[in-house]
Amino acid sequence: MTFDFWTNIIEGQVMLSLLLWASILIVVMYIARQPAHQIILVLARSLRNALRLMAQSVMLAEKQLRSRNREVLMAQGQEHAERFIEREFQRVETLVNRDLSGYPSLQRDLKEQITRIDEDYVQSSEVPPKPPEWLKAIEAVANIPDNGSPVVAKILNDIHTTLKKALEKDLQEYRLANRNRHGLLKKMMPYWRSLTSSLNSVERKITGLEQRSIIIDSQMQSYEDIRNHGAYAERMLSSSSLTQFFISGLALCLAIIGMYVNFQLVALPMEEMVGAASYLGSSNIRASDISALFIISIEVILGLFLMDAIGITRLFPVIHLLDDHKRKMIFWIMLSFLFIFASIEASLAYMRDMLASDREALSQLLTGVEVAEPPLRWIPSLGQMIMGFILPFVLTFVAIPLESFIHSSRTVSGLFIVWVLHMLVVFIRFIANLIFGIGRMLISFYDLIIFIPLKIESSFKQKNDDKKEEKISGALTHQQETDEGK
Amino acid sequence: MNMKVIATKALFFTLSFFLLLSLLAQHGCSKPRVKKAVYVLVDTSGTYNQQFDKVQIVLRYLLGSLQSSESLALARIDSESFNEKNIIARMTFDSRPSMANAQKRAFLESVEQFGNNIQSSQYTDITGGILQAIEYLNETQATEKRILIFSDLKEDIKKGQVRNFPISFDGIHVVAVNVTKLKSDNVDPREYQKRLEQWSQRVEQGGGYWKVINDLNHLSQIIE
Helix, strand or coil, X not given: CCHHHHHCCCCCCHHXXXXXXXXXXXXXXXXXHHHHHHHHHHHHHHHHHHHHHHHHHHHHHXXXXXXHHHHHHHHHHHHHHHHHHHHHHHHHHHHHHXXXXXXXXXHHHHXXXXXXXXXXXXXXXXXXXXXXXXXXXXXXXXXXXXXXXXXXXXXXXXXXXXXXXXXXXXXXXXXXXXXXXXXHHHHHHHHHHHHHHHXXXXXXXXXXXXXXXXXXXXXXXXXXXXXXXXXXXXXXXXXXXXXXXXXXXHHHHHHHHHHHHHHHHXXXXXXXXXXXXXXCCCCCCEHHHHHHHHHHHHHHHHHHHHHHHHCCCCCCHHHHHCCXXXXXXXXXXXXXXXXXXXXXXXXXXXXXXXXXXXHHHXXXXXXXXXXXXXXXXXXXXXXXXXXXXXXXXXXXXXXXXXXXXXXXXXXXXXXXXXXXXXXXXXXXXXXXHHHHHHHHHXXXXXXXXXXXXXXXXXXXXXXXXXXXXXXXXXXXXXXXXXXXXX | CCHHHHHHHHHHXXXXXXXXXXXXXXXXXXXXXXXXXXXXXXXXXXXXXXHHHHHHHHHHHHHHHCCCCCEEEEEEECXXXXXXXXXXXXXXXXXXXXXHXXXXXXXXXXXXXXXXXXXXXXCECHHHHHHHHHHHHHHHCXXXXXXXXXXXXXXXXXXXXXXXXXXXXXXXXXXXXXXXXXXXXXXXXXXXXXXXXXXXXXXXXCCCEEEEECCHHXXXXXXX
């Protein structure tokens, strides 16, 4: 049925034909008004309910994911706190082993020093000089009245002289003894100082331990908070995780730039080894590029193993669980390999410089331009070699941001998915309400199309209602009059 | 560290690896790999042999542009051009860049030697040269094959030589470079246009592509 069929139902009268069809449509729509309204409403409600159900299930998934994120976050935080506490205990152990292992010898030294000081003290004690035995005899003689006798006076003078001499001698002996005592006390001085120094050293060590114990206490507090799934701990861990994600992401970006520089150093000389025209399968990827990428990847992997062997990262639990001897062995093996690769890369960098020079010379020959050899040409060559040697070692440190990135990305990706699910819930709810609104709007639009018959219907209804009201009021009036007549 | 964490890490590494590979593959497969082969034909007839300096300019450009494993050949058009002896130098550059550079130097030396000893030929067998070029180019198995013709395109063959037959170019680009005008072209320029038109029809009917470049400032168009 073409458009002409609809417009030519009355021959040659397009407008009239369309009007006829419109009238038929309006009549049909008016007749089917109630069921049409019901269909639209049921459809809109069903869609809204279905979408609400969908939103609820997405919300449930979001809730579960949120809970999983929380668990992951707490587990990571717990692991981190355990590692921190473990490290602090290792430091305490080192302190105890280093400082307090010498404690018995220190105690022995202190005892020896105290014994010496004690001996010197005993020796330096002052013994008061005994009074001479004959002092009483002299006193008795001195009390003898002289009665002017020259003999007695002479005897007394002799006694006085003798006594004076004896006293001078005693005084000298006493001074000598005192000097000896002072000498002994002077000898005690270094022992005192040594003793003070030993005690200060003990004090310092004890203070260091005390500080470590304060840090451990603080970490234990955080650890307990994490174990109790505290809200504060969750907020802190979440914030820390986001920070870690962005910082490690930035560090990885820088590392990738470093890898690109490394790649540029290696790619050209690799063409010389594997050929510039070798490609990977039917693709456009050069085999030399893949080889260069492979060398750099190997260096990065060696760096990861090296960092795990030292214990800085824990990307490979197998390495971490090995005993110290084996880990040390792995460390030396990885370091040797890295050294070999760094040497290879340095030589490749030198070869790159040679090839670039050769290419430049050919280019000059082809263009017919003669350019003099620049002075100090060896500096860039040497620089490239050094870079080629150092970069593999620098790339080993990629392991640290990589580990942080992997750990934090679990949390961050979880948070991102939660956000996406939340937005999805909002969107589904919006769509549900929109569909219901559209359903109601369609009903109104439906009524708008058939507004003429609806208007006619309402005016008929109005008239009928008026008539009924008149009848009722007439009957009531008649009843009232009858009642009044009675 | 439990198995779940290990599994997550393994998954992360695997996904990263595949992402990197897919990126590389996308980068690598975005364009089909191109291997070029260029055959340069130089007319040594009396009407053209003064133009060799222009040939040298183009050859130097080609030597600078062609990469490892790509091929370049130089041959002269003389009285009997369908001949291996007419090839002055031909090389498929080594896959090692240092070796390829050495080959380019050797090629350039051959070109200069030839330039110093050009002997004028009596006739101009362009078709024979083209047939020789097609044979060489098909042997190289290159994906992009080009024949550069330095000539006035006026074919003048010996009596008895048969050259009036269709040639299968099969996707080969034929570029006429520096097509000089003859004295007779100045009398009637339609002759020049007719010559170009004839060659164009011959190449395109044989499944090839035809192009004329007279301005050597647009050298990049030669191998594009």
